[in-house]
Amino acid sequence: MNRSSPPVPPVAATGQAKQPHGIDAQPGIHPVDLAALSVEGRIQALGSAPNGLTEAEAARRRLAHGDNELTPPRRSRPLRTLLAQFTHTLALLLWLGAGLAFAAGAPELGLAIVAVVVLNGVFAFLQEHRAQQVVSSLMRRVAVRARVVRAGVERRVPARELVPGDVVRLAAGEIVPADCILLGADSLSIDLSMLTGETAPVDRGAAPVAPPGRGAEELALPSLLPSGASVVTGAGEALVFATGAESAAGKIALLLEQGGREGSLLERQVAQLSHVTAMIAVIAGAATLVLAQAFHRVGPLGTLTFAIGVIVALVPEGLLPTLSVSLAIGAQRMAARGAPVRRLSAVEVVGSVTTICTDKTGTLTQNAVSVRGFTPARGASPDAEQMARLAAALCNNARPGPAGGDYEGDPVDVALARWAAAGGVDLAEARARWPRVADTAFDARRRYMAVTCAAGSTTREFVKGAPEAVVALTGAPAPAGLDEAVVSAAGRGERVLLLAVRDAGGPLTCLGLVCLHDPTRPEVPAAIAACRRAGVRVVILTGDHPATARSVAAAVGLDSADRLVEGPEIEAMDDRALLELLQAGTSLARTTPEQKLRVVQVLRRSGEVVVVTGDGVNDAPALRAADVGVAMGLRGTEVAKQAADIILSDDNFATIVAAIEEGRAIKQNIRRFVSYVFTSNVAELVPFLLYIFFPIPLPLAIVQVLAIDLGTDVLPALALGVEPASPATLHVPPEPPRRPLLTRELALRTFFLCGAVEALLGVAAYFGFFWAHGWRPFDSLDPFRALEREAATMTFVGIVSGQIGCLFAQRDGPLRTRLAFWSNPWVAAGLAIEVALAIALLYVPGLNRLFAMAPVGPAWLLWLPGGAAVMVLVDAPRRAMRGRGPRGGVEARGALEELEQDGTRHPPRRASS
Secondary structure, eight states: OEEOOSOOOOOOSSOOOOOOOOOOSSOOOOHHHHHHSOHHHHHHHTTOOTTOBOHHHHHHHHHHHOOOOSSOOOOOOHHHHHHHTTTSHHHHHHHHHHHHHHHTTOHHHHHHHHHHHHHHHHHHHHHHHHHHHHHHHHHHHTOOEEEEEETTEEEEEEGGGOOTTOEEEEETTOBOOSEEEEEEEEEEEEEOHHHHSOOSOEEEOOOOOOOOOTTSOGGGOTTEEOTTOEEEEEEEEEEEEEOGGGSHHHHHHHHHHHHOOOOOHHHHHHHHHHHHHHHHHHHHHHHHHHHHHHHSOOOHHHHHHHHHHHHHHHOOTTHHHHHHHHHHHHHHHHHHTTOOBSSTHHHHHGGGOOEEEEOSTTTTBOOOOEEEEEEEOTTOOTTHHHHHHHHHHHSOOOEEOGGGOSEESOHHHHHHHHHHHHTTOOHHHHHHHSOEEEEEOOOTTTOEEEEEEEETTEEEEEEEEOHHHHHHHHTSOOOTTHHHHHHHHHHTTOEEEEEEEEETTSOOEEEEEEEEEOOBOTTHHHHHHHHHHTTOEEEEBOSSOHHHHHHHHHHHTOGGGGOEEEHHHHHTSOHHHHHHHHHTTOEEESOOHHHHHHHHHHHHHTTOOEEEEEOSGGGHHHHHHSSEEEEETTTOOHHHHHHOSEEETTOOHHHHHHHHHHHHHHHHHHHHHHHHHHHHHHHHHHHHHHHHHSSOOOSSOHHHHHHIIIIITHHHHHHHHTOOOOTTGGGSOOOOTTSOSSOHHHHHIIIIIIHHHHHHHHHHHHHHHHHHTTOOTTSOSGGGGGGHHHHHHHHHHHHHHHHHHHHHHTSOSOHHHHHOOTTOHHHHHHHHHHHHHHHHHHHSTTHHHHTTOOOOOGGGGGHHHHHHHHHHHHHHHHHHHHHOSTTOOHHHHHHHHHHHHHTOSOOOOOOOO
16 A cells, blocks of 8 residues: 555635735746755745635736646637638649639739639638637637635636646546646556656655756656646645646647647548649640640630630639538537537547447446445444445545535545445544545556554554455455345446455455445437447446446347456457457456557457547546547546547437437538539539530630639538438448548539539520520521620529539438428528529629629529429439338438448448447
């Protein structure tokens, strides 16, 4: 056992100490010097007081030192961010088009393209800023919180509000919120792996040490608590001496800032798509130069203009800003459903999850622990139960709540404290009569806690823990009937703890079993069923008894209730055998943190996308190693929260399923607007090809292409980016994260169905206008040259009509649902603005001239609903073919076929549990 360090200095309940002034900058006191001082010397050196700073002094110091941001926000460089919007691949391609236009003697066209680049860049800048604001807002919701003592009163505040001189209190499971020096500690140990990579806990104490010299390793100082470290065991009180960029974590964050960051998978996929599009555009533009010269009697400057048109037609200008908006809104929607994200890329990945490794306590159960009963050990003394209640009160880290309220701390400790109090053992009185002189904190590997207490000349040790761990400490066989009692209680879904006592120099004697009950969450069975339908496996990883895990698994509807493996068995398995067990849905009991970490690593190496849930210090390694770590927001430790990517605000397993649904919907929405944007690019390219190969006037001006891509298309694309999840979203298998945005099936539909139909609508409107004015097929269009601007305007109208129909074709559900607006008001707004803008471009004087359009008769506007109806009708047979089959659902069947055609569907496996 570890001897406790000097006791925590008492903190006055009321009253305020006089606060010294004059500390207006980060204190220049070196940690080595602080470690050599006594507790009183440390308080004096930092101008603080035993009962903490006053609120007024804390506010003054915060103004002087700034916020204590463990990861300082990236310095805002708006100009650099704005310039980046003008230098990405697609923007550079448009700059090339503008240069070619000026070279071809078309300054109006060049200026129009420049204006488009500028407007698009500003719009993208604003949307990226909005996305950053969303992430910043979510980060504030899940920020580290600290227990600080101000004027003798303990408060819980965001860590960013701490200042040098603050007195903070720490307990197991919390994050050290700033660089601190200890004032007192009780069996305190910390995990420095975030700073050193070493996972073994390190003991800490408040005792002063002889000055080792300025060159000493600061992390080796026994009284130093660096920011970002996690408390593994014990408790302590410490004094903040460095915050923000001056702290250990702040200095590391500055190094990370200098190193930059790698883009997320989705960002890389979009960048790759942009590069491929740019390459195709340049090749197509170069081919146009050759073909136009060969088939048309046009000079070099004229062919250059056509090449510009082809390049501009192939550039999806609105793609990047729409992506930023979609991700930001997706993150907001996940937060609204109780799953705020700490990392925006988690929004992309969570929809591809194939396996959920979930803790039991607090996730599948309510974490409302209560003592169901006590079973004395056979042969125990008559007063065994009363002695057990005393052991439950002393071998316990629960603390009375403020103003005499309920106990606070670990739910098991709180339940034991209540049970002891119900039997007449007053927690405060018992601790005063039996003060703790040494202890061994609970550890997930040892699975027991022990304390040594002294009352006068009597010294007694109390132990609580897993029955097999406590029995092992006795060095004797288990009491008769113990195993049967454990199995019986665990079979009822109850946790069991064995309590034991030892007088100084005597043997450790078992007192009996305490049975603890934690009811399952009523909504979990439905969530498990949803996972089964979605092809997501659920595996329980718990440190509890196998029978308890089996009972809970059966209660929530997991098929793994009859397939459970204990931690010691895992140690004897190789990775292949372990993977086979996990893929069969086997759950694991009596697991250590190392075994949880190994499970995650084995699954990920096999190609699985893994979510891990947890709330304790022992869950942090697995949370950090998972594709998506999910921490409990209500009862989770700060260590678990900071290791996770998503934090559940309601500690509810069903919320994980909601997050998976949102993640899948977001990825599908990105595909919707990518398909929508590229559909119009096909329709814009065809008029230029017709002009090259046939002796006709140019059917579509370049500025009209820009009017579509950055005018009429923008809001409908945004509307598709925020579509709600389809009812069939959780009825198909998960897809691999690396599946391309433009899959083979989607590309064929985009370019050869929707794109081709939309191109035909534009061409039909063009020639239909000439037909209405007397032209007939195979006749020359030279006599109708006076109408070429109106005809080109009708090409624009035809393409816009196709995009209106494409807006509805990209949505899910039956026709009535796709035509309705109630599920997504953005669709109504996008459609209304698209139509209004198209009409304004036709009829507003000056504006129509700027975009090379001319007014046409109002009757021609009927082409807008007519062309949209054609697009929807042409898409209907495809939907009908997709809807055939035993599953019946259009979206579910289509998504399944799409996965199979791409060859990216996950290997067949049991997905029910």
